[in-house]
Amino acid sequence: MADLRYIHPLAIGAVRLDNNLCLAPMAGFTNLAFRLIAKEVGGCGLVATEMVAALAAPTSSNQLRFGLLTANVAQEKPVAMQVYGREPEWCARTAAALAEAGADLVDLNCGCPVKKAKQAGCGVALMREPEQVGRIVAAMRAALPAHIPVTAKIRLGYDSANRTGIAVAQAAVAAGAAAVFVHARTGESKHGVPVDLEGLKEVVDAVHRAGVPAIANGSLDTAAAIRAAKDVAGADGYQIGRAACGDPWLFRNLIAELSGGTAVQPALADRRRLLERHFELIVDLFGEERGVRVMRKYTFFYCNGLPGVRRFRDRFMRIASRAEFAALVEDFFGGVASGAIAGAGEHLTLADQGEDDGHG
Numbered sequence: 436m437a438d439l440r441y442i443h444p445l446a447i448g449a450v451r452l453d454n455n456l457c458l459a460p461m462a463g464f465t466n467l468a469f470r471l472i473a474k475e476v477g478g479c480g481l482v483a484t485e486m487v488a489a490l491a492a493p494t495s496s497n498q499l500r501f502g503l504l505t506a507n508v509a510q511e512k513p514v515a516m517q518v519y520g521r522e523p524e525w526c527a528r529t530a531a532a533l534a535e536a537g538a539d540l541v542d543l544n545c546g547c548p549v550k551k552a553k554q555a556g557c558g559v560a561l562m563r564e565p566e567q568v569g570r571i572v573a574a575m576r577a578a579l580p581a582h583i584p585v586t587a588k589i590r591l592g593y594d595s596a597n598r599t600g601i602a603v604a605q606a607a608v609a610a611g612a613a614a615v616f617v618h619a620r621t622g623e624s625k626h627g628v629p630v631d632l633e634g635l636k637e638v639v640d641a642v643h644r645a646g647v648p649a650i651a652n653g654s655l656d657t658a659a660a661i662r663a664a665k666d667v668a669g670a671d672g673y674q675i676g677r678a679a680c681g682d683p684w685l686f687r688n689l690i691a692e693l694s695g696g697t698a699v700q701p702a703l704a705d706r707r708r709l710l711e712r713h714f715e716l717i718v719d720l721f722g723e724e725r726g727v728r729v730m731r732k733y734t735f736f737y738c739n740g741l742p743g744v745r746r747f748r749d750r751f752m753r754i755a756s757r758a759e760f761a762a763l764v765e766d767f768f769g770g771v772a773s774g775a776i777a778g779a780g781e782h783l784t785l786a787d788q789g790e791d792d793g794h795g
């Protein structure tokens with residue numbers, strides 16, 4: 436019988452997730468194509484769009500961007516969409532627009548640590564203002580139909596001197612949040628810093644006392660890390676960001692390992708098939724010219740651990756059309772299969788691409 440200690444269904448308000456592994460929102464990455472892959476290949480229980488800015492008066496280019504960010508399809512559902520902002524009225528309007536666009540859950544970003552967010556009083560700056568978080572969540576709650584839950588994605592605190600995670604979580608739940616996603620670091624800790632499971636436990640306990648589930652986030656990239664988030668901190672679910680980028684099969688393998696089964700690594704032909712499918716999904720979304728460029732950052736996902744990955748990635752940076760994509764993929768995968776490309780396996784990460792700046 437499957438072990439249900441770690442992986443199990445999870446209810447967030449009226450939304451039932453088939454399992455409690457969630458894809459974290461990642462700006463520039465978690466578009467429709469990537470979410471579909473995470474869902475189809477990985478089988479994660481919840482996918483998420485990247486953050487959508489709550490503006491006073493969206494311009495037509497904002498509206499175009501909104502359409503691209505929120506494009507969604509039935510096969511990926513349920514899908515969470517995320518509001519980034521601080522004005523309750525604007526956030527409420529954006530939440531309603533996200534619901535209209537097909538969001539099944541609407542999340543508030545209280546974690547983005549970039550300078551621009553801090554200066555605007557958004558993202559992690561909200562970790563200094565529990566009351567404001569309460570006002571925003573209440574306004575979003577009031578703007579949404581009852582069946583669409585509001586959630587908040589927070590950190591353990593603004594910084595190590597302001598460990599406000601408990602206060603912010605409590606304010607969010609008191610204002611109507613149906614779950615809290617907790618990144619187990621403060622706003623000042625970089626991704627390389629180990630997650631703080633004791634600090635996470637304190638916030639998770641407070642969220643539980645308030646009566647809703649708490650989903651852990653932060654370097655949950657192995658079965659051991661997930662077991663620790665459960666055993667040490669009592670998390671009800673797990674949200675995975677960067678590691679899902681390095682490995683589209685991660686969710687499937689974690690579910691297997693944590694349920695008493697074994698992980699199975701994809702065969703070379705599976706990697707190639709999925710890369711080709713991802714490319715077509717990206718081209719459908721962005722068109723051929725832009726799609727080829729957008730695809731650059733995803734290509735290495737499918738090749739990690741194979742020989743010659745760096746060179747393949749570098750060559751990929753110069754292609755400009757679907758035909759060049761097909762030729763390069765044939766060259767690389769054909770070369771690895773025949774042994775013409777050989778040597779030690781190479782691994783690339785988001786950091787190698789300069790994209791690990793930790794928005795959340």
Ligand SMILES: Cc1cc2nc3c(=O)[nH]c(=O)nc-3n(C[C@H](O)[C@H](O)[C@H](O)COP(=O)(O)O)c2cc1C
Nearest residue numbers: 459460461462485486653654675676677793794795
């Ligand atoms: C490129 C990138 C973009 C991100 N964009 C968002 C975002 O739009 N909203 C958000 O809440 N967090 C964002 N994050 C933070 C992640 O959701 C997550 O909290 C963080 O990466 C830690 O989890 P991980 O160790 O599983 O990656 C982003 C992270 C990265 C690396």
